[in-house]
Amino acid sequence: MTFAALVDRIVRLSAREPGVVVVGIVGAPGAGKTTLAEQLISLLNEGERAPERQQYAHVPMDGFHLSDQELTRLGLLERKGAPETFDAHGYAALLRRLREARGPVVYAPGFERTIEQPIAGVVPVYSSVRTVLTEGNYLLLDQPGWRDVRAQCTEVWYCEQEEGLRIRRLIERHSAFGKTPAEAREWVERVDEPNARLIEATRGRADLIIPAFD
Template sequence: MTLSELVDRIERISAREAGVVVIGIVGAPGVGKTTLAEQLMASLNQNKPDPDQQRFAHVPLDGFHLSDQELARLGLLERKGAPETFDEHGYAALLKRLRGRRDSVVYAPGFERTIEQPIAGVIPVYPSVRTILTEGNYLLLDRPGWRQAQAQCTEVWYCEQDENLRLDRLIQRHILFGKSPAAAAEWVERVDEPNARLIEATKNRADLVIRVE
């Protein structure tokens, strides 16, 4: 589907549903979920330049990464990015809150890649927002916490891409944010790819499969 077709789909769903709509975007690491979400947001909010008048907001899972300090305490630092390295219950709770009545701004956490850490309160979701885009690798995972998050979604879309292109982009992203080429390739093979296979196994539960370039 083209970007304009996806925008039309979101707008149709938003017009049809009485309450707040949540569209989940799932896919393996490096597939381009964030890029797609940002492109959708730019199109959906193009006629509403003032943030407090916009009807669409982007709230990614990345803000629910556990901190490196907590991952080290749990012995999970070398598995960062795996399902158990997120606060999935907190993520589900935020999505549920965003679907409810909101008379004031709700602040969601974000993630700063330059320091590879979550940061609290950096994503404002205004009361005018009626549709949330949320990208998260494990929204279709059949496990406690993740099931609760999926239950808050109106639809969940699965993104796929040419594997060689995805892997190359993923390695380059790790290099960009500080890993050596060898360390980046090793991390992708040891950590990212087992996660990618886990995510791929959930594809049949998606409402829509999208091929991204």
């Protein structure tokens, strides 16, 4: 599987499907979903620098993390990153809105890793956009809210990665954003890996299985 083949698949989907196409990229934490989505968007929008004329946009799931304040109220702060710590219904509603007729721009939320918090209104999706790439952990999860997310996706691709490399990346990521190596390793074992097993169980529902790209 090459980038060129993935780009061609997206282009063909966009030409075949009426309205706005939504391609989801799912995979375990550290599988390389964000890197893949960003590189695909860069290739797809190549030659068109004006954001308001680009036809492809990246809208990540991470903007729908619940805030630490709300997670604390719910008693879920120590499970941050698990399915119940996201606003799945809000995520589905945004994807639905992007597929419908809309005004000049829709603003989606993003996620700032330096403070580990969602930030409203940082991802503009202009009316020129005809294909949205969205990536996250739970797009194929058969649970309330997440089923609605899947229903808004034209296709969902499952992104795989070698286990050792994936876990090393996670530990490095957590360490880079404030945890000690020991804390990072403990978080990966206690939170990320149970989530990874849950995500891996959804692999069979994907439309396409692809390797992660570095």
